[in-house]
Amino acid sequence: MQLVNYAAWIPSEKARLEVGTSPFPTHVAADEIVIKNHAVAVNPVDWKIQVSGGFGLRYPYILGDDVAGEVVEVGAAVKAAGTFKPGDRVIAHALGLGANNPQYGGFQLYPKLKIVTAAKIPDDIPPWNAVVLPLSVSTAAAGLYLKTNLGLKLPSVKTSTSSDIDIDSKPPPTLLLWGGSSSVGSSVIQLAVASGYRVIATASPSNYGYVKALGAALVLDYHNPDIETLLIAVLRAEGSGPLAGAYDAIGSEATVSVSARIVHALGGGRVTSVISIPSQPPHDVTTTRISSAAIVTQEEGRVARKVWGEFVPAALRTGVLKPRPDELIVGRGLYFVQAGLDKQREGVSARKVVVTL
Ligand SMILES: NC(=O)c1ccc[n+]([C@@H]2O[C@H](COP(=O)([O-])OP(=O)(O)OC[C@H]3O[C@@H](n4cnc5c(N)ncnc54)[C@H](OP(=O)(O)O)[C@@H]3O)[C@@H](O)[C@H]2O)c1
Structure with a gap:
C-alpha cells in the first residue's frame, strides 16, 4: 500500500x-x-x-x-x-x-x-x-567543535564523580555564551559542560534559574548597561580559568561586537556567531559565522558523527542531555x-x- x-x-x-x-x-x-x-x-x-x-x-x-x-x-x-x-x-x-x-x-x-x-x-x-533539540544541537556543535570555529574538545557522557575531583587541579577553561536562554544557547550550555568547560552566560533575570539548571556556572543580565565591564571583571577573576572563546547565540551586530570586545579585553581569541560578523573586529580576535550543516560537510563529518552518532543518543539515555527549552x-x-x-x-x-x- x-x-x-x-x-x-x-x-x-x-x-x-x-x-x-x-x-x-x-x-x-x-x-x-x-x-x-x-x-x-x-x-x-x-x-x-x-x-x-x-x-x-x-x-x-x-x-x-x-x-x-x-x-x-x-x-x-x-x-x-x-x-x-x-x-x-x-x-x-x-x-x-x-x-x-x-x-x-x-x-x-x-x-x-x-x-x-x-x-x-x-x-x-x-x-x-x-x-x-535537532537544529540547536547541530548549531551548538558547529560553533563549539569545528576547527574553523572554536575548535573545542568534543563532548562525553561521562559525568564527574567525587573521585574525579583533584583539589590541586586548575579551573576548567571558561566559555562566554551570549544568549543562554535561547534554543541554540540551551544546547551550547549542555554540550559545552559535557565537554568539560565552565559556562558564563547572559539572559534575562527571569531565566537565571533555567540557564543555571542547564549547567551554566554564572548568568548575568544582558540588559544591564554595565554588562560588558561586569563580564570582563568576572572572566578576569581568579577561578575563572582561561577563556576558551565566546559563542554568540543571538547573532546581532551588537551581541557579536560586545562578545568580540570582551574577548579582546581578555587578551584575544575566538568568537563564533550564529549570524553576524563584526564589521571591525579587534586585531587579536578571530570571528566566524556558524553554519549548522557544516558539521556534516566539513572535516569529513567528524563532528556530526561524534555528536549525533554517539553523544546525543547516549546523553539522552543518561540524562546528560535534556530536551530544552x-x-x-x-x-x-x-x-x-x-x-x-x-x-x-x-x-x-x-x-x-x-x-x-
Ligand atoms: N547559523 C545557523 O546555522 C543557525 C542555526 C540556528 C539558529 N540560528 C540563528 O540563531 C539565532 C537564535 O535562534 P534560536 O532559535 O536560539 O532563538 P530563540 O530561542 O527564539 O531566541 C529567543 C531567546 O533569545 C534571547 N535573547 C534575545 N535577545 C538577546 C540578547 N540581546 N542577549 C541575550 N539573549 C537574548 C531571549 O532571552 P531572554 O528571554 O532571557 O531575554 C530568548 O530566550 C536566530 O537568529 C537564528 O536565526 C542560526
Whole structure:
C-alpha cells in the first residue's frame, strides 16, 4: 500500500504556507531513512525565509529542520549495519535547506533524512519534547567543535564523580555564551559542560534559574548597561580559568561586537556567531559565522558523527542531555505550522515552538 504524504508547502517566495499532498519520498539512499513524523519544531530561519527569501530555494519548497517520529523505511547501508530499523523512535535535523529537494524538508508527514544527523530517543521522552533539540544541537556543535570555529574538545557522557575531583587541579577553561536562554544557547550550555568547560552566560533575570539548571556556572543580565565591564571583571577573576572563546547565540551586530570586545579585553581569541560578523573586529580576535550543516560537510563529518552518532543518543539515555527549552505546542496538524512560524516570529523566551502531527 502506498502511503499518502502531505506537507506544509511554501508555494512561492515570501508566500504563506499551504497544506497539500507531496510525493512519498523515493530513491532512499544507502545512508538515509524515511520517518512518519510525529512532531516538528519551528526555528527563526523558517519565518526569516518567508519574510526575506534567500537560501537559493526553488519553489514550491518544504521548510523545516526539526523532526521527531518513527522510522518507516531504511536505506541499504543502514539496514546492513542495523543502526536504525523500522519502528525506531528518532529525532533528526532535516537537511532540506542545503539539498534543493523538498523530500528532505521537515514540515511533511514523511520526510527523508540523512542518518548522520539523526539519533534514537529513549521511550520515556515524547516526540513533542525531543523535537526541540535537532537544529540547536547541530548549531551548538558547529560553533563549539569545528576547527574553523572554536575548535573545542568534543563532548562525553561521562559525568564527574567525587573521585574525579583533584583539589590541586586548575579551573576548567571558561566559555562566554551570549544568549543562554535561547534554543541554540540551551544546547551550547549542555554540550559545552559535557565537554568539560565552565559556562558564563547572559539572559534575562527571569531565566537565571533555567540557564543555571542547564549547567551554566554564572548568568548575568544582558540588559544591564554595565554588562560588558561586569563580564570582563568576572572572566578576569581568579577561578575563572582561561577563556576558551565566546559563542554568540543571538547573532546581532551588537551581541557579536560586545562578545568580540570582551574577548579582546581578555587578551584575544575566538568568537563564533550564529549570524553576524563584526564589521571591525579587534586585531587579536578571530570571528566566524556558524553554519549548522557544516558539521556534516566539513572535516569529513567528524563532528556530526561524534555528536549525533554517539553523544546525543547516549546523553539522552543518561540524562546528560535534556530536551530544552520546553516545547510550546501551538496545535496539532500541518495546518498549524504557519501559526508556529507566526508565533516564533512574535518572539519566545526559553521556549521552543512545536506542532504535533
Ligand atoms: N547559523 C545557523 O546555522 C543557525 C542555526 C540556528 C539558529 N540560528 C540563528 O540563531 C539565532 C537564535 O535562534 P534560536 O532559535 O536560539 O532563538 P530563540 O530561542 O527564539 O531566541 C529567543 C531567546 O533569545 C534571547 N535573547 C534575545 N535577545 C538577546 C540578547 N540581546 N542577549 C541575550 N539573549 C537574548 C531571549 O532571552 P531572554 O528571554 O532571557 O531575554 C530568548 O530566550 C536566530 O537568529 C537564528 O536565526 C542560526
